[in-house]
Amino acid sequence: MKRRDFVKKATLSSFAALIGAEIVFGSKMYDGYTPIALQDPDPFKLFNKHKDMVVLNDKPWNIEAQAHLLDDKITPNSSMFVRNNGLIPENIDIKSWTLTIDGESVKKTKTYTLQELKANFKQYTYQLTIECGGNGRAEFDPPAKGNQWTVGAVHCASWTGVRLRDILEDTGIKNDAVYIGFHAADQHLSRDPKKEAISRGCPVAKAVQDETLLAFQMNGKDIPLVHGYPLRLVAGGWPASVSGKWVNRISIRNKIHDGAKMNGTAYRVPCEPVEPGAKVKDEDMCIIESMPVKSLITYPKSGAMINKGKKLNIRGHAWAGELEVIKVEYSIDFGATWQGCTLESPVNRLAWQHFSASVDFPKKGYYEVWAKATDSLGVSQPMILPGWNPKGYLNNACHRIAVKVK
Numbered sequence: 001m002k003r004r005d006f007v008k009k010a011t012l013s014s015f016a017a018l019i020g021a022e023i024v025f026g027s028k029m030y031d032g033y034t035p036i037a038l039q040d041p042d043p044f045k046l047f048n049k050h051k052d053m054v055v056l057n058d059k060p061w062n063i064e065a066q067a068h069l070l071d072d073k074i075t076p077n078s079s080m081f082v083r084n085n086g087l088i089p090e091n092i093d094i095k096s097w098t099l100t101i102d103g104e105s106v107k108k109t110k111t112y113t114l115q116e117l118k119a120n121f122k123q124y125t126y127q128l129t130i131e132c133g134g135n136g137r138a139e140f141d142p143p144a145k146g147n148q149w150t151v152g153a154v155h156c157a158s159w160t161g162v163r164l165r166d167i168l169e170d171t172g173i174k175n176d177a178v179y180i181g182f183h184a185a186d187q188h189l190s191r192d193p194k195k196e197a198i199s200r201g202c203p204v205a206k207a208v209q210d211e212t213l214l215a216f217q218m219n220g221k222d223i224p225l226v227h228g229y230p231l232r233l234v235a236g237g238w239p240a241s242v243s244g245k246w247v248n249r250i251s252i253r254n255k256i257h258d259g260a261k262m263n264g265t266a267y268r269v270p271c272e273p274v275e276p277g278a279k280v281k282d283e284d285m286c287i288i289e290s291m292p293v294k295s296l297i298t299y300p301k302s303g304a305m306i307n308k309g310k311k312l313n314i315r316g317h318a319w320a321g322e323l324e325v326i327k328v329e330y331s332i333d334f335g336a337t338w339q340g341c342t343l344e345s346p347v348n349r350l351a352w353q354h355f356s357a358s359v360d361f362p363k364k365g366y367y368e369v370w371a372k373a374t375d376s377l378g379v380s381q382p383m384i385l386p387g388w389n390p391k392g393y394l395n396n397a398c399h400r401i402a403v404k405v406k
């Protein structure tokens with residue numbers, strides 16, 4: 001069979017699967033033709049997303065939540081942001097899905113079937129905060145190119161899988177191993193099979209933490225396709241780009257992994273602060289590791305109205321990369337004074353923490369409620385914007401909602 005014919009056949013069946021019906025005259029379709037029913041797929045239906053999710057890009061799909069959609073303690077699929085660098089894999093066959101551990105620092109390359117991973121290793125469940133390094137990019141000035149995320153590129157779902165550490169112990173890694181890099185089944189946008197959409201990783205020290213999983217379940221069910229079915233690396237507290245979706249290979253490296261989007265300015269910030277708009281040399285950019293302290297007011301929705309004399313109950317979540325949040329405060333006077341919120345402990349390390357407060361307003365009028373979290377090293381969120389960086393990463397400014405008292 002010629003490759004072109006093969007692609008056509010594979011696509012026909014995947015079209016039929018997506019439409020949910022046989023394409024009766026499919027053999028008569030032109031090569032490369034996409035049935036109308038799939039030409040403009042409704043992303044909300046396609047991915048089971050809430051209608052208030054915001055599509056930032058459809059090629060590839062990038063969809064963000066709004067703050068009020070993230071009110072649940074465990075983020076449901078319907079409110080989880082979607083970030084794709086390439087094309088979502090088609091025709092996944094879990095029976096033939098394998099994970100290979102290779103690289104210059106592995107003792108011997110080894111391949112596991114999904115079934116072996118599930119049956120031969122102990123399973124763990126953790127709730128993990130996973131935030132895109134570019135969350136908040138839309139606020140930077142001068143602006144940075146890329147998806148203009150506002151506040152909704154973060155989720156904290158519950159992930160079940162096996163520890164990467166246990167797999168690496170089973171495979172055996174050499175003493176010179178310093179980094180791991182994932183490889184995945186999504187295609188580069190160009191469809192060039194020699195190019196990868198993204199292949200990032202983390203130091204071995206992060207890879208072998210208890211909470212770093214190769215997950216096959218999210219919130220107690222199979223991971224939704226768009227979030228990495230059937231196997232996903234999850235590394236909570238680090239930029240979400242480390243949490244590779246559709247993972248089929250992990251390379252153990254004796255140097256910093258050099259896969260797609262590990263080099264140049266991707267997922268890097270200036271090692272030293274720079275002035276807004278500055279040009280920064282590649283060698284002066286450092287890889288983002290643990291994410292900074294941040295919080296989100298998830299109730300009420302910005303624009304809330306309340307009657308004079310009534311207290312407003314606010315709530316939300318706070319997280320601090322690999323650290324814990326020790327304090328969340330709110331302000332109703334544009335940051336001049338701050339009051340304490342009630343703060344819960346995380347259900348496990350690397351899970352976000354919930355805060356709440358009951359807010360009193362002195363008189364009728366317009367207010368903003370700002371929330372500010374502080375991490376266990378005493379570092380707090382900046383009020384309006386953190387330091388500018390060329391790619392618009394790590395905006396952990398205070399979240400702010402508008403409130404009117406009538």
Ligand SMILES: Nc1nc2c(c(=O)[nH]1)N[C@H]1C(S)=C(S)[C@@H](COP(=O)(O)O)O[C@H]1N2
Nearest residue numbers: 081082083084085132184240241243244245
């Ligand atoms: N294979 C693969 N993994 C990936 C990506 C991708 O494009 N392909 N995007 C990364 C980035 S940049 C982010 S922010 C998260 C998004 O995860 P989500 O779509 O499940 O929210 O996945 C990461 N893992």
Ligand SMILES: [Mo]
Nearest residue numbers: 083132133241
């Ligand atoms: Mo990301």
